[in-house]
Amino acid sequence: MSVYEAELVVPRREFVADGVVALTLRHPLGEPLPAWEPGAHIDVVLGPGLERQYSLCGDPADRSAWRIAVLREPDGRGGSAHVHEQVGQGDKVRVRGPRNNFGLEPAPRYRFVAGGIGITPILPMLAAAEAAGAEWTLLYGGRTRRSMAFGEELARRYGDRVTIAPEDETGLLDLPAVLDDVPEGTLVYCCGPGPLLDAVEERCPSGVLRVERFRPKEQETGGDTEFEVRLARSGRTLTVAPDVSVLDAVRAAGVEVLYSCTEGTCGTCETDVLEGEPDHRDSVLTDDERAAGETMLICVSRCRGGRLVLDL
Known part of the structure; x- marks a missing residue:
């Protein structure tokens, strides 16, 4: 499957909160x-080995431009610092995609919860829910009001359906008020820091929560063993050592495969499983998708048993 890739220009660059810069991208x-x-x-793609x-x-209706917002993370791995320091108005950046592992499913009611820069994927969801005539509310938290991108805009546009809750004013988000009485037919969408997502997962009824993680969820691993991977399309059989990922083994064998984050968060390397049982260690697939075992993220996930057959 071909993936769109192009060098886009940045006609507009603006700060939308303390430490958050928004870039408009056009062909x-x-x-x-x-x-x-x-x-x-x-x-x-910000440079060799620097892809975020x-x-x-x-x-989504505006095909002339894309918009992203990037939080500068002082303790990050260099991607956000590069965007803030090196990408200016009029510059060009290489992009691939788009991909969607966090799609908005149809529902009569939604409860949205966002923390910090996790508001970014939620923004177009609110507009879509509004256009569909769905009932919805948003609980949006951050460190301070000044650090919360698009907060004032959301409050003006949607009124009391949006609750802006800066931690220095209101403390931690009041999740029980939002999640302890979720009516049937409601979907909960949440994006933000790992501790927020974990707290929401603990409170949400089974099957109603959809999350997107910017960083991988902590996994209990250990005692990894060697296993075999059969590549159905290329007709090769590979041995994956305990300390080697499936992705690395496939690439070392000279088989081209798309990948990006190598952490199990972006979904780029999702691969169809034809035989065998994956040991899922990603932060993308839903519980139902994991149980089905039809796909796996080969950058982090392994094999339960001795053999997998992949559509590669």
Whole structure:
């Protein structure tokens, strides 16, 4: 499957909160960009070995431009610092995508919970829910009001359906008020820091929660063993050592495969499983998708048993 990849220009760069810069991206020749739906993200290739995923937070109906917002993380791995320091108005950046592991499913009611920069994929979801006539509320938390991107805009546009809750004013988010009485037919969408997602997962009824993680969920691992991977399309059988990922083994064998984050958060390397039982260690697939075992993220997941057959 071909994936859109292009060098886009940055016609607009603006700070939308303390430490958060928003970039508008357009094709240099004015060509329309691929369509996308709320929850989608793109890969931004910032340099050799420096590739990051950012949620699209603009208007899906506007094919002339994409918009992303990037939080500068002082303790990050260099991607956000590069965007803040090196990407200016008029510069070009290489992008791939869009991809969507966090799509907005149809429902009569939604409860949205966002923490910090986790508001970015939620923004177009609110507009889509509104357009569909669904009932919805948003609980949006952050360190301070000044650090919360798009907060004032959301309050103006949607009124009391949006609760802005800066931690220095209101303390931790009041999750019980939002999640302890979820009516039937309601879906809960949450994006933000890991501790927030963990807390929401603990409170949500089974089957109603959809989350997107910017960082991998902690996994209990250990005692990994060697296993065999059969590549159905290329007709090769590989041995995956205990300290080697399936992705690395496949690439070492000279088989081309798309990948990006190598942490199990972006979904780029999701691969169909034809035989065998995956040991899922990603932060993307739902519980139902894991139970089905039809796909796996080969950058982090392994094998329960001695053999997998993959559609590669």
